[in-house]
Amino acid sequence: MSIVETVRVALASILANLLRSSLTMLGIIIGVAAVITMVALGTGAQRAVDAQIAQLGTRVLSVMAGQSFRRGVASANRVSLTVDDYEALVRDAPLLTEVVPELSGGRQIKFGNKNLFHDVVGTTPNFPGVHAVDVRAGTMFTAGDLATRRRVVVLGSEIPQNLEMAPESLIGRTVAINRVPFEIIGVFEEVGERFGPEPDDRLFIPLTTAELRVFGQDRLRGLSAQVVDGVSLEMGMVDIERVLRREHKIRPGEDNDFMILNRRQFMEMAQASTEIFAYLLASIAGVSLLVGGIGIMNIMLVSVTERTREIGVRKALGATRFNILMQFVVEALTIGVLGGVLGIALGGGAAWALTELVNWNVFISVDAILLAVLFSVGVGLFFGIWPARRAAQLDPIEALRHD
Amino acid sequence: MAESAATSDAQPVIQVKGLHKHYRMGAETIRALNGVDCTIRENEYVAVMGPSGSGKSTLMNIIGCLDQPSAGEYWLSGENVSTLGDGALARVRNRRIGFVFQTFNLLPRANALHNVEVPLLYGGIGRRGRRIRAREALERVGLGDRMDHRPNELSGGQRQRVAVARALVNEPSILLADEPTGNLDSRTGQDIMDLFGTLHQAGQTIILVTHEPEVARRAGRHVHLMDGVVTEDYLTQEPDA
Ligand SMILES: Nc1ncnc2c1ncn2[C@@H]1O[C@H](COP(=O)(O)OP(=O)(O)OP(=O)(O)O)[C@@H](O)[C@H]1O
Numbered sequence: 001m002s003i004v005e006t007v008r009v010a011l012a013s014i015l016a017n018l019l020r021s022s023l024t025m026l027g028i029i030i031g032v033a034a035v036i037t038m039v040a041l042g043t044g045a046q047r048a049v050d051a052q053i054a055q056l057g058t059r060v061l062s063v064m065a066g067q068s069f070r071r072g073v074a075s076a077n078r079v080s081l082t083v084d085d086y087e088a089l090v091r092d093a094p095l096l097t098e099v100v101p102e103l104s105g106g107r108q109i110k111f112g113n114k115n116l117f118h119d120v121v122g123t124t125p126n127f128p129g130v131h132a133v134d135v136r137a138g139t140m141f142t143a144g145d146l147a148t149r150r151r152v153v154v155l156g157s158e159i160p161q162n163l164e165m166a167p168e169s170l171i172g173r174t175v176a177i178n179r180v181p182f183e184i185i186g187v188f189e190e191v192g193e194r195f196g197p198e199p200d201d202r203l204f205i206p207l208t209t210a211e212l213r214v215f216g217q218d219r220l221r222g223l224s225a226q227v228v229d230g231v232s233l234e235m236g237m238v239d240i241e242r243v244l245r246r247e248h249k250i251r252p253g254e255d256n257d258f259m260i261l262n263r264r265q266f267m268e269m270a271q272a273s274t275e276i277f278a279y280l281l282a283s284i285a286g287v288s289l290l291v292g293g294i295g296i297m298n299i300m301l302v303s304v305t306e307r308t309r310e311i312g313v314r315k316a317l318g319a320t321r322f323n324i325l326m327q328f329v330v331e332a333l334t335i336g337v338l339g340g341v342l343g344i345a346l347g348g349g350a351a352w353a354l355t356e357l358v359n360w361n362v363f364i365s366v367d368a369i370l371l372a373v374l375f376s377v378g379v380g381l382f383f384g385i386w387p388a389r390r391a392a393q394l395d396p397i398e399a400l401r402h403d
Numbered sequence: 404m405a406e407s408a409a410t411s412d413a414q415p416v417i418q419v420k421g422l423h424k425h426y427r428m429g430a431e432t433i434r435a436l437n438g439v440d441c442t443i444r445e446n447e448y449v450a451v452m453g454p455s456g457s458g459k460s461t462l463m464n465i466i467g468c469l470d471q472p473s474a475g476e477y478w479l480s481g482e483n484v485s486t487l488g489d490g491a492l493a494r495v496r497n498r499r500i501g502f503v504f505q506t507f508n509l510l511p512r513a514n515a516l517h518n519v520e521v522p523l524l525y526g527g528i529g530r531r532g533r534r535i536r537a538r539e540a541l542e543r544v545g546l547g548d549r550m551d552h553r554p555n556e557l558s559g560g561q562r563q564r565v566a567v568a569r570a571l572v573n574e575p576s577i578l579l580a581d582e583p584t585g586n587l588d589s590r591t592g593q594d595i596m597d598l599f600g601t602l603h604q605a606g607q608t609i610i611l612v613t614h615e616p617e618v619a620r621r622a623g624r625h626v627h628l629m630d631g632v633v634t635e636d637y638l639t640q641e642p643d644a
């Protein structure tokens with residue numbers, strides 16, 4: 001019998017058993033699609049975190065104003081971080097290359113007839129560099145602007161959106177912060193959600209201007225510090241602690257009234273948890289794969305009786321073992337390849353939909369596709385061919401009597 | 404004891420010697436065939452008879468190369484069947500033997516036409532040739548108007564006729580039929596038997612199993628089985644009535 005005839009017989013058999021064929025295919029499709037989507041999600045999340053780490057660098061420490069404790073009792077009304085502390089760190093902490101203060105609070109913003117309420121941050125020109133934010137339009141303010149306490153503002157990327165204005169067209173326009181007019185000199189690029197300061201919905205003004213014209217006080221919400229290359233973050237933390245404890249006149253044995261956060265630790269935690277997330281998804285995918293595989297196996301084994309009789313009939317009428325085997329190989333291959341292709345399409349489509357519609361990070365991994373396809377198609381092939389092979393070994397009459 | 408009836412000078416097609424078929428059922432051994440000797444020559448028309456369970460189907464299956472004997476020899480046209488490999492056996496089943504089963508054994512998901520085409524498929528006949536010959540065979544058994552029906556859309560008698568058409572389609576030299584009229588009314592039964600008669604006159608070797616004297620009467624030779632042995636084997640008065 002020619003290969004063309006064999007293929008024809010196999011295809012006719014697939015069509016004659018459409019329900020069984022499509023259920024088998026479904027098992028493969030579900031397994032493959034689940035693995036592709038889940039692994040794409042897990043890998044995507046991991047890559048997103050890795051990308052943030054790479055982007056932000058891991059040389060940055062954050063110092064937050066905390067509470068001071070006197071004999072275990074929190075005293076609420078103590079200033080714990082001030083512009084003086086910032087200046088002391090710049091002056092006296094040799095292990096820090098950059099120090100970025102943040103003097104901030106929510107303020108009324110007025111532009112034309114629009115009223116908004118946003119966080120306004122007084123900071124220094126090194127903010128974009130340390131926090132890896134790009135300036136999209138205009139410029140960041142300069143040390144000169146700081147020295148002269150100019151009323152200039154750089155906007156986070158959401159502000160132009162809220163004002164329904166193109167970022168470029170806002171440069172040179174005036175916006176009122178607490179009724180004080182500021183000239184818009186720059187707009188930041190969108191950063192999105194991430195660990196660390198999220199600049200998108202904030203406005204940035206020179207520290208000195210913020211202290212004297214907007215907030216009227218010098219309490220910092222926090223500051224960030226970049227550690228000198230080649231020095232460990234821990235050494236940097238010790239340096240900050242030494243300077244601030246001296247500034248705050250904290251005696252030995254007393255607790256710090258500030259907190260130093262090592263962002264890398266958070267990143268590593270995040271990394272660890274996305275890894276767990278990825279493993280979780282991968283195991284869900286693995287379960288789907290297994291269930292799909294069991295489904296395939298089930299269908300194939302349930303149909304063994306019918307198919308064994310069919311093999312008996314075909315052999316009684318002159319089919320050789322090889323004829324039978326080839327028919328079943330072609331059947332299983334067709335179903336397997338078709339199911340695999342549809343599964344890849346469905347899984348890829350789902351991953352695509354998650355990126356496009358829900359804006360999740362996905363990354364389709366070739367390894368996962370290979371694994372899923374090999375497994376599902378392998379199960380399909382094995383359980384499609386193995387019982388047939390056994391039945392083909394029988395005398396026709398035994399196959400015909402099978403029940 | 405059985406007396407040998409085959410005294411013609413025609414070539415022996417089938418020769419079985421000391422044929423045994425045993426089934427182990429737990430501690431018990433069922434001797435479905437218990438030493439059968441028989442020679443069948445070209446163009447003989449043999450009716451195998453005997454009570455239910457006497458081993459008729461078992462014998463037919465071995466002669467049809469569908470089953471292997473537990474002991475004994477089977478020579479088909481001077482060839483020892485037990486020495487044949489898978490490919491040679493498949494060729495024998497395909498070209499030499501047409502088998503009508505007691506239980507039809509049609510492919511349930513294929514229509515009548517496709518069922519009848521199967522032997523031609525494994526015989527290497529092209530698509531168009533298969534179609535033509537399968538149609539002819541079905542028309543010969545009076546099923547020209549049921550070609551696209553599946554077995555479950557046919558009556559028992561119609562299924563049996565599909566099975567007969569399938570057995571005949573590849574023009575086998577030996578036609579084996581296990582109760583071919585068992586499920587037919589006397590009218591269609593007679594049509595089938597007339598067909599067998601015509602085939603026999605054209606040189607076909609036929610072995611059939613039957614319980615009906617009407618059917619057996621047409622055969623030129625009767626072989627009686629009882630408990631797995633041949634008890635009687637004789638030529639009839641009026642072969643090919
Ligand atoms: N696969 C089997 N396993 C065990 N015993 C079997 C098997 N096939 C047949 N037998 C036994 O062998 C004996 C002969 O069976 P066979 O089918 O040849 O009888 P038969 O003469 O064709 O009967 P019937 O006229 O009812 O068709 C019976 O006793 C049966 O029970």
Ligand SMILES: [Mg+2]
Pocket residue numbers: 459460461505581
């Ligand atoms: Mg029987």
